[in-house]
Amino acid sequence: MNTNAENVTTGGVRARRLIAYIVLVILSFLCLFWFVILFVNATRSHSDLTRGFTLIPSVYLPKNWSGLMHGTLPVVNGLFNSFVVSACSAVLCTYFSTMTAYAIHTYDFKLKNFFFTFILAIMMIPAQVTSLGFLQLIQNMKLEDNLLPLILPSIAAPVTFFYMKQYMDSTLSLSLVEAARIDGAGEFRIFNRVVLPLMKPAIAVQAIFTFVSSWNNYFIPALILHKDKIKTLPVLIAQLRSADFLKFDMGQVYMMIAFSIFPVIVVYLFLSRYIVAGVALGGVKE
Numbered sequence: 080m081n082t083n084a085e086n087v088t089t090g091g092v093r094a095r096r097l098i099a100y101i102v103l104v105i106l107s108f109l110c111l112f113w114f115v116i117l118f119v120n121a122t123r124s125h126s127d128l129t130r131g132f133t134l135i136p137s138v139y140l141p142k143n144w145s146g147l148m149h150g151t152l153p154v155v156n157g158l159f160n161s162f163v164v165s166a167c168s169a170v171l172c173t174y175f176s177t178m179t180a181y182a183i184h185t186y187d188f189k190l191k192n193f194f195f196t197f198i199l200a201i202m203m204i205p206a207q208v209t210s211l212g213f214l215q216l217i218q219n220m221k222l223e224d225n226l227l228p229l230i231l232p233s234i235a236a237p238v239t240f241f242y243m244k245q246y247m248d249s250t251l252s253l254s255l256v257e258a259a260r261i262d263g264a265g266e267f268r269i270f271n272r273v274v275l276p277l278m279k280p281a282i283a284v285q286a287i288f289t290f291v292s293s294w295n296n297y298f299i300p301a302l303i304l305h306k307d308k309i310k311t312l313p314v315l316i317a318q319l320r321s322a323d324f325l326k327f328d329m330g331q332v333y334m335m336i337a338f339s340i341f342p343v344i345v346v347y348l349f350l351s352r353y354i355v356a357g358v359a360l361g362g363v364k365e
Contacts (some may be wrong), residue, residue, distance in 0.1 A: 117183045117340070120333040143334040152315050153308050154335065161311040162342060164226055164300075165293040168233035173243075175234045177282060180243035181274055185256055195244075202237040210302065217303050223334040224306050229299060239285045246281040247274075283350040290346050294339075312339045 120128060122140040147154055183195055213243045217228050252273060277280070297313040302306070304310045316335055320327075 081340040082277035102158045114340075117333060118337055121330070122334075124330050125328045128150070128333075133211045137331055143328075146328065147331050147334050147338070152332070153310075154312075154315065154338070157306050157312040158166055158185075158314040158339070158342070160226060160309060161313075163295055163337070165290045167230045168291040168293040172233040172236045172239050172289045173282045173285050173307055176236050176285070177243045177247075177275065178242050178270060178276055179209060180247050181251075181270055183244060184247045184251065185253065194345065198237050198240055202241070206298065210299065213299075214302050223303050225303075228303055228311065229293070229296070229311075229356050233289065233293065239289065242285060243278065243281055246278065265311060287347055287350050289345055294343055317362075 105353065115134070116132075119134060119136050121143060122141040123133075123137040124142070127137055127139070179198075213228075213232075219224055224226050244313060255273065256269060259273050264272070295313060296311075297317065300311045300314050301317070304314060307315075307318075312335075316332070319335055320332055
C-alpha cells in the first residue's frame with residue numbers, strides 16, 4: 080500500500096513538473112520570439128519589409144548599419160546621452176532610496192509613520208500630472224537641452240524606496256547597526272560599509288529596473304530636449320520614424336531599435352545573477 084501511494088505521489092510530482100516546464104517553455108518562446116523578429120528585420124531592406132513577415136534573415140544588415148551611422152541623426156551621441164542618463168539615474172536612485180529606507184528602518188522619531196505613508200502616497204501620482212509644472216520649472220531654471228533634469232529627479236523614487244524598505248526589514252538586523260555604533264563607527268560609515276554590502280542583491284535588482292526605465296523614457300526627454308546632439312535614443316528613434324515618406328527607411332528603424340537594445344542586454348547579463356536572490360529575499364518579511 081505504501082509503495083502504491085509513493086508511486087502515485089511521485090507520478091503527481093512528475094506531472095506537475097512537466098506542466099511547469101511546458102508553461103515555462105511557452106512563456107520563454109513568447110518573450111524571445113519578438114526579439115528574434117526584431118533582429119531579423121534589422122537585416123532586411125525597406126522594400127523587403129513591405130512585402131510581409133519572414134523569419135529568414137536577409138543580407139542588408141551592413142547597409143542598414145552604414146545608413147544609420149552615416150545618416151543625419153547623431154546616433155552615437157544619442158547612445159552616449161542615454162547611457163549617461165540611465166547609469167547616473169540608476170546609481171543615484173538606488174543609493175538615496177537605500178539611504179531613505181535605512182533612516183525609516185533604523186531611527187525612531189515622531190513623524191516616522193507619517194513620512195512613510197506620505198512617500199508611499201506619492202507612488203499614486205502619475206508623472207504626466209506633474210509634467211507641466213516640471214517643464215515650467217525647467218524653463219525658468221534655463222535647463223532645457225540639458226541632461227541634469229533627467230538625472231536629478233531619480234533621487235526621489237518612492238517605488239525603489241518601498242522595495243528597499245521591505246528588503247531591509249527582512250535582512251538588516253538592528254542589533255548589527257547597534258554593534259557598529261558601539262564600535263565607534265559613524266552613521267555614514269555604517270551605511271556605506273555595513274548596510275550597502277548587505278543590500279547588494281536588492282540594489283542590483285533596482286539598478287536594472289531603474290536603468291531600463293530611464294533608458295526607455297521618452298515622455299520627459301521629448302519635452303525638454305530640442306537639439307539633436309543632446310537627445311536620447313528613444314527621442315531619436317521617434318524622430319527617425321517620423322521622417323517624410325521619401326526618406327523613411329523601415330530597415331534603418333529596426334536597426335536603430337536593435338542597436339538601442341544591446342546596452343540594456345549587457346547591463347541585464349552583468350547584474351542578472353542578483354535578481355533571483357534579491358526578489359526572493361525582498362519579498363519575505365520576518
